[in-house]
Amino acid sequence: MWGMFNSVVYVSISSYLSLVTTVLIFLKLSTSLHIVSHLEHGRNDGKVACKEASPPESYISLNRISLLQLPDLLPTQNGEELTERFLHEVVSILLSYIKKTYDGKTKVLDFHHPHQLLEGLEGFSVELSDQPEPLEQILVDCRDTLKYGVKTGHPRYFNQLSSGLDIVGLAGEWLTATANTNMFTYEIAPVFIVMEEIILRKMQEIIGWGESEADGIFSPGGSISNLYSVLVARYKRYPEIKTKGMAAIPDIILFVSEHSHYSVKKAAAVLGIGMDNVIVVKCDERGKMIPSELEENIIQVKKQGKVPFYVSATAGTTVYGAFDPLVHIADICEKYNLWMHVDAAWGGGLLLSRRHSHKLSGIERANSVTWNPHKLMGVPLQCSAFLVREKGLLQACNQLCAGYLFQPDKQYDTAYDTGDKAIQCGRHVDVFKLWLMWRAKGTRGFETLINRFLELAEYLYKELKTRKNYELVFDAEPELTNVCFWYIPPSLQKIPKGPEREKRLHQVAPKIKARMIEEGTTMVSYQPHGNHVNFFRMVFSNPATKKSDVDFLLEEIERLGKDL
């Protein structure tokens, strides 16, 4: 093992040596004042002896990067050294950003309005021109792009279901970019295709499906995965849809819950089914689909002469983090012969936790599942799996056998040319970062991570119950990491519950959020939902977040909102 590691290190020696030279030259060149002032903040504590020297020959070598342009990099002859130095500079900028991201004392963002970014800021311009910029400017552009962006890995960034910056996942994404290939054929992505098979099989196994019967594909996000579910469900029941279109089949009806993600409705619009043919089933106070309501809706639809054919149950709703009662829904789907899809984009990660996986009981009876490792599992964006229990369906539904890609007379097993399963042609490699993270964490590592997120949610829930300026949207222990609440400023605490208070409360969260963004200290989402006025939705999916960050958030909301 040590021998293998050695060989990895050997590979990097030559590049390290050029860095040694670069650094030594730089030390000679720079005024000692600058260097020492910088190093005082580094881990070497300024104990560097710098003596003045006349610029050596190699000054030019360092300075070259500012004079040269893209054509001097590879593939230009002798472009190796400059390429290496340019990429090392880029990596330095990225490392500096990563360190700032994890340093809780930095801001989450430095907000500017669109017109400000468009007009340009302190030498940062987004404009494009006919002529090239020097490489030096490209480095500055990289630094500034990060500077004016949002640190989504910051311990106090809670704005979306995807947050955090996993270092191994990041390494995986850098490698994916370097490999720069496409998932349509085994021919050009052999390792990634095999990894996709391994990962999909693992996920199917965890869902509880038998080993060889299932299938799946990584797609560009949960919405597209949900679209796949409707697409294959429709094809399974009416294979003629592929050639004849909707005109050849009866009016089909989809069922989702009030709290489901909007993507199933969007899919219905895209697929030519129409959003009116999506029935929205009522939820209980906790955001869970009510099975008896579902059944009643199905019966109604049948009476109207339409064909109920598909239910999307949610395992982890976007706002409340609710789990629909999957076993009950599975019973109903069986009874009425409906396709059962489970949108576990957000909650799927809980399957990896022995403590919490019971919340998804019944998922093994689903016909298809959406599960986004880029959410609770912390995989860099994007990484979404669509899984389907019946093998061959994806291929039959989507294949067109393009001669220029899927030649039947290849020398290898062309079942590994998975491209014809997709609605895409070229498909980005989304699987490698997940595979690499799984190697580095093991299933147990994901479990530890996810259990910790749940503990943080529980901590926040308990804190909110004890603090007098906060009100919970529903009072129940969190099942996922979502916690929904209002902040009630002192001025509102005197007003009795009623329309006037509601009207004013509705404006509180947006105002606090606007101030939060202006100050850049933290970010959390808010929204109205059903008949509830604007409330904050807190979620945990960031490995960097600690209890102290939760405390900070609550105090920051009070600080920013107490005068409202």
Added chain:
Amino acid sequence: MWGMFNSVVYVSISSYLSLVTTVLIFLKLSTSLHIVSHLEHGRNDGKVACKEASPPESYISLNRISLLQLPDLLPTQNGEELTERFLHEVVSILLSYIKKTYDGKTKVLDFHHPHQLLEGLEGFSVELSDQPEPLEQILVDCRDTLKYGVKTGHPRYFNQLSSGLDIVGLAGEWLTATANTNMFTYEIAPVFIVMEEIILRKMQEIIGWGESEADGIFSPGGSISNLYSVLVARYKRYPEIKTKGMAAIPDIILFVSEHSHYSVKKAAAVLGIGMDNVIVVKCDERGKMIPSELEENIIQVKKQGKVPFYVSATAGTTVYGAFDPLVHIADICEKYNLWMHVDAAWGGGLLLSRRHSHKLSGIERANSVTWNPHKLMGVPLQCSAFLVREKGLLQACNQLCAGYLFQPDKQYDTAYDTGDKAIQCGRHVDVFKLWLMWRAKGTRGFETLINRFLELAEYLYKELKTRKNYELVFDAEPELTNVCFWYIPPSLQKIPKGPEREKRLHQVAPKIKARMIEEGTTMVSYQPHGNHVNFFRMVFSNPATKKSDVDFLLEEIERLGKDL
């Protein structure tokens, strides 16, 4: 300018210093034999003095990476140094791969069958387990993943329309991964959203559309961009489709050419239109749609009481590289009031060349355009733009106004929350690498690159005409970089043209390709097309390719195929 560059360098000093230490320690540790033998292949020519020393304290520090695991990286307290060293190791592996990629003497691939990769190879296993692997193994996994993959940037990789590895584009992708954000709202991706606007506007301007009238979006590949074109065309004519579905509208008919990409048919299947409602218009020998055939088809369809409503013309077909006569097609679309889409996924790059852009004359009359910068412009995968001449249409067609993302009471101009234009919810940041490359190359840099690809195609075409063992599929100067040809082995040259020769010729390309892959020396695509038996399709989109690589390809085909 120099001052700004300095500040970038300052940032990297501390990380460089730790590398200096690492390298010096390593030099002390290793036997001089190993080091020198390695450096002899480097650019320092083995002139390194190594003296033996007893292992210093820091030996452990270097060795730690093999003992530690993921939880020791950031966000763990004091994880900064290990994180930095781990990522530097990863980058060393990537740099070594990049150098090998550009070194024409290496193999393009080291082929293994799927079952071999699944079973495991010399310590490389794709299996996942419950327990974590040490970081050392993760580095080995990275190295091996690249080792058994395909070098798509290799000067002799000609297999797909996307090839090459642009260094600035790569840097852009590394930064994108590090920023790890999502394109749905301005709130969390301010800089990238603004860059998307700038780039889309630039592309619209180059197409020849007025500045403010048009719209667009980056999508996950050309097939999805083409799907968008049918989707918005349908919505424009029948806005009720969104709510009522296909049942509410008449039978609509799409027109494509025999040589068009299969994605429009796939879109028809997905969108519920049905593939039978896609009429395939005849092409001339060169692969261009015949306008009179299109018109005749339209008239036929109208007679059948169906509604012709959309034509997809191709600017650069996948196999022949043909340009449909856009002006003629635009005239017909106007006459019959059809939506005109131009699929310029492959040929769009030619718009950047003053010498070649005339081949797309008429594109300015299109209602929508697909243009993939990840093809001819050499942007890393993936990067595909869908452009539409009418502003507001994408939004109206796809928006669902999800409350948890698109809050109307935000403090900034929410027109910049572009997520509701998409059929996705989360959307990968595909624009930054293109923006950065445009800064580094300028429009003129792309022009130079693309002109060179065309020159290489012309060179190949002329070579094929002079070599007796080759036959062109059609004898015309290349309009794009595609050149299609047969290799005729000596044994076939004696057989007169006819079914027997065709049957044997059909087997030649696959056999040569199989040998090519086994040997790993080069990769080129082949396919049958129409009534033509299997032929090679050569394309140029790799900046590393030179004339000598073209010569190599032809000689390699002869070497591998002469006994057939």
